[in-house]
Amino acid sequence: MSSVPSQFISSRDKKIGIIAGGQLGKLLCLSASNLDVEVSVMDGSENAPAKAVCQNFVLGNYANYEDVYRFGKTVDLLTLELEHVNIDALLKLKQEGLTIFPDPEILKTIQDKGLQKAFFKAKNLPSSSFQLVKNKAELEALIDKGIIDFPFVQKSRKGGYDGKGVALIKNRLQLSQAFDTASVIEQNVEIEKELSVILCRDQQKNIQYFEPVEMVFNADGNLVEKLISPAQISDEIKKQSIELSKQIMECFDLVGLLAVELFLTKQGTLLINEVAPRPHNSGHHTIEANLYSQYDLQMRAVLNLPLPQTKERSAAVMLNILGADQRQGHVEYKNIDKCIALQGVYFHIYGKKITKPFRKMGHITILDDQLENALEKADYIQKHLIVEAT
């Protein structure tokens, strides 16, 4: 194993590469900086949030073979903040001896929602029933044959994020909204709550986890707007969701972070929605609300350092600061002063200069001994903080 930690800490000879420099990459860089580890980031935008906090920034497209391969050749260890990275380049780099977390073979399964669902099925892990279709014509043929029934959820196999590439098709009239891409067609689950469990596994296969959190969605944008920690669920569901998440981690034999998104159904059962082998939006609150953050754990796992217990300091609510619907332009935040004046409120503005509908511009973590108080402060902020496009 080439990742001996001391070679990376306070060393100018060895560096970690992070593919993509969005908010997750930026926060990962900040954890690396606490250990004085040199980080290179590759991202497709000169304005990437991580650019301000990494030592080396490389402009490049994570989906492009040449860009990923060339970047990989300049670092001693590679990790990533999103799934959609060119797999062939990662496999070539691995073959040539580069240490990569997560392993490219695992990433290959996870970055394709069809392969991911097939993996859950093969491992007997609970997830909604599904069909794979190559295109819209095949989808229509399976509907005509009665193999697929309305309502269903269509998901593009590759490239989707934050609800993009996901459509609920309720009836034949809505079929015009279906995508003409290779897709997973899932049974429409009756969801009581959406939960997330973040775990981390070290190179000796020890697992640490964060308590399950509850994700509240913005109905218009179909992405997470608010996160509640701890999730308001029974101890039994809490226990089951942690056990199930550990089981998934073992099945993938992963090193590093795994975010497990779960549906608690109206019938009281748990189904896996999807997993992400990287830091996740549902773990932002861990920076302030836990003894160690998800970013700290990822750095320790990739550097072959022991993982600590994560233990909560406080109840927390996390709000994503989202771009307003139908507004695009230079961003201006209104009423930050009023909101930041509340006790226990931590702002993280990512530095994206342009706001777009539902773009994640930043997040706010609100700590309070009493969850109800944190929720009240979150309501106040949601009413007063305005993301203006000028």
Ligand code: ADP
């Ligand atoms: P993304 O990867 O873009 O976040 P997801 O697969 O998590 O996409 O789907 C986005 C959201 O769509 C989910 O959080 C959930 O609210 C809804 N959804 C996804 N799959 C189903 C399903 N099978 N049944 C009902 N709702 C679903």
